[in-house]
Amino acid sequence: MTDTTAYPTAATARIPGSKSITNRALLLAAAATGTSRLCRPLVSADTLAFRTALTDLGFRVGAPEHDEVWEVTGVGRGPTGRADVWCEDAGTAARFLPPFAAAGRGRFVFDGSAQLRARPLRPLAGALAALGAAVTTSPGGGLPMTLDTEGLYGGALTVHSSLSSQFLSGLLMAAPLMRTPVTFTVEGLVSRPYLAMTLALMRRFGARVTEWPGDVIEVRPGGYGAVDLAVEPDASTASYVFAAAAITGTTVTVPGLGSGSLQGDLRFVDVLRRLGARVEITDTATSVTGAGRLRGGFSVDMGEISDTFMTLAAIAPLADAPVTIRGIAHARLKESDRLAAVAHNLRALGVDTDESHDRITVHPGTPVGARIACRRDHRIGMAFSVLGLRVPGITLDDPDCVGKTFPQFHEELRRLFPPTFRPASPQRQGSR
Known part of the structure; x- marks a missing residue:
């Protein structure tokens, strides 16, 4: 002994605070209509990179209470215009923000550190192309990624998630902003609890989500509403x-x-x-x-x-x-x-x-x-x-x-x- x-x-x-909750909540708040307050968010390199990336996309994120509360103002849609987005080392920024941007309108270029460039993005790029965006990536299928988009159509999509559940989470969070309902058939899912977290937070912000047997998830259009959220x-x-x-x-x-x-x-x-x-x-x-x-x-x-x-x-x-x-x-x-x-x-x-x-x-x-x-x-x-x-x-x-x-x-x-x-x-x- x-x-x-x-x-x-x-x-x-x-x-x-939880990085996973903080970055998901940042995106959902930016996609919502109105101003959301995130209480006790994680303040770290990854979450600050995500917050800065949102401001690069044109969204207002303020910290009026010395980082104890972040206020995020959304307009109920994806970004518009042109933006170069630097994700630093943040894998969630590189996986969550491109679907959100693709649900908007414009040209968006995502890039990051050498470490982040080495991480795979090919399944995400393929899914965004299937939903209607024009996508180019590096020859290896990673960053930099360029999106030319007029919004995403929705429809039926099979998502292979054996490499990372973050691809699926990013697509799911963008789905309420698409033109038609999206039905996701999920194959090879890893890190299932992170999917459950994503769906719970989407519902908290007002998304209409139905889960069916066999790892099938339906998300209907309608956007999100602002909320106040305490981060665990x-x-x-x-x-x-x-x-x-x-x-x-x-x-x-x-x-x-x-x-x-x-x-x-x-x-x-x-x-x-x-x-x-x-x-x-x-x-x-x-x-x-x-x-x-x-x-x-x-x-x-x-x-x-x-x-x-x-x-x-x-x-x-x-x-x-x-x-x-x-x-x-x-x-x-x-x-x-x-x-x-x-x-x-x-x-x-x-x-x-x-x-x-x-x-x-x-x-x-x-x-x-x-x-x-x-x-x-x-x-x-x-x-x-x-x-x-x-x-x-x-x-x-x-x-x-x-x-x-x-x-x-x-x-x-x-x-x-x-x-x-x-x-x-x-x-x-x-x-x-």
């Missing part, structure tokens, strides 16, 4: 403090993240239960209490909550038996090849790891300190920082990568676990 006497027995974590804490980000509680034998509570959450990634706490942690979920909060020791010897499909698989993989060497994580092939197409990145870093720490196309097995071991290659991926940096609570000498080659979703991550981990938290190395390798 780990000596936990130096740790606070219980702590309340300050987790920023980010469940993916909460996974790091929950995992930290599990390996340190302490209790961490995240208020505002309760049983009615829209976010599927809250299911990560069910995985922590299998590791031996105690979990309590109420209407208003979630708490995790760790035993300081982890029980392994199981296999878990994390395909629907893949943004948290790295959190599990990073702490899995501390378990008493191997842990296999499967169903995560699509995680190779995120900000980095996350499967390869996790396996590489675990091996650098001296941990025996088996990797295949869609799974990884992490064996028990005694990790040693090493420099973590973050690959500009915020989730790699945060996951291995948690392991650093138990393993001296873990540093990050890019500690600032956490700014994509949680700029105050290092400070919050230090506040929650002051005796053992070791700041990431301030040194840099390579250009950013």
